[in-house]
Amino acid sequence: MTDLQAPAISISNLTKYYGPAGGQRMKALENVNLTVGRGEFVSIIGPSGCGKTTMLKMVGGILGWDEGTVEVLGKGVTGPGPERATVFQSFALLPWMTVIDNVSFGLKVRGMAKQERYAIARTLLTSVGLADFENSYPRQLSGGMQQRVGLARALAVSPQLLLMDEPFSAIDAQTRLILQTDLLDIWSKTDLSVLFITHAMDEAVFLSDKVVIMGARPGHVTDVIDVDLPRPRNEETRRDPRFVELTGFVWDRLRGMIQEDGQAA
Numbered sequence: 001m002t003d004l005q006a007p008a009i010s011i012s013n014l015t016k017y018y019g020p021a022g023g024q025r026m027k028a029l030e031n032v033n034l035t036v037g038r039g040e041f042v043s044i045i046g047p048s049g050c051g052k053t054t055m056l057k058m059v060g061g062i063l064g065w066d067e068g069t070v071e072v073l074g075k076g077v078t079g080p081g082p083e084r085a086t087v088f089q090s091f092a093l094l095p096w097m098t099v100i101d102n103v104s105f106g107l108k109v110r111g112m113a114k115q116e117r118y119a120i121a122r123t124l125l126t127s128v129g130l131a132d133f134e135n136s137y138p139r140q141l142s143g144g145m146q147q148r149v150g151l152a153r154a155l156a157v158s159p160q161l162l163l164m165d166e167p168f169s170a171i172d173a174q175t176r177l178i179l180q181t182d183l184l185d186i187w188s189k190t191d192l193s194v195l196f197i198t199h200a201m202d203e204a205v206f207l208s209d210k211v212v213i214m215g216a217r218p219g220h221v222t223d224v225i226d227v228d229l230p231r232p233r234n235e236e237t238r239r240d241p242r243f244v245e246l247t248g249f250v251w252d253r254l255r256g257m258i259q260e261d262g263q264a265a
């Protein structure tokens, strides 16, 4: 049972070390606090190595931690769960399966009959603009199309929480802008909560209700920025002076950290 009032994600005083207990350990995260509300879209941005993926893996239930708590929908995380789905930078599609089999794979694992799971997959393929490609193989698709399949596959299992680890970073800049608006369009029709990792400041601001900035050595949260841009967001949003201002603010914070890091190195 999940708590209907609880946030989608609640991370408190989270500390994580890598390395063997008793051996040389590296503190990857220190005292991290983060909340993602129900239906909220939250991005995490920060310099390389600040622990973004580490944190996402913990929320996904595939990596443990040393101190603190990680709750999803009010319940302590003890492993992966059906209410969470992840979209990876590398697409992680199964190359020997067609698009429709990739999208419906999670439903097959859950024992759903072919006709039923294909019907769900077809609806999702339509919503990501790939209705005509159900019999294609991943290698026949562009990177952007493959990531649309990745998104449809994640949505197929009806998650309440979508974890996205730099999902658009391997995709060309123009396609990426289109995928951002398409993702928001799909998200706006659901009550999904999203935790999205990115290195792109404009992407973080464009997509999010909140942008969480992290610093490194060890990873920690430095800022949580409320993005007060109206929704729905579209190409006009990118020209909004407030968008430019917020993106500039994020860059100022990150640039400061990177310069400090360079001086310390």
Ligand SMILES: Nc1ncnc2c1ncn2[C@@H]1O[C@H](COP(=O)(O)OP(=O)(O)OP(=O)(O)O)[C@@H](O)[C@H]1O
Pocket: 018, 019, 026, 028, 046, 047, 048, 049, 050, 051, 052, 053, 054, 055
């Ligand atoms: N399995 C591991 N064993 C040891 N150290 C690790 C492991 N995974 C990550 N690290 C270290 O932990 C720190 C955080 O890594 P993580 O990949 O979470 O950062 P990140 O912010 O996602 O980085 P990037 O932006 O480059 O993807 C880094 O210093 C990394 O080298």
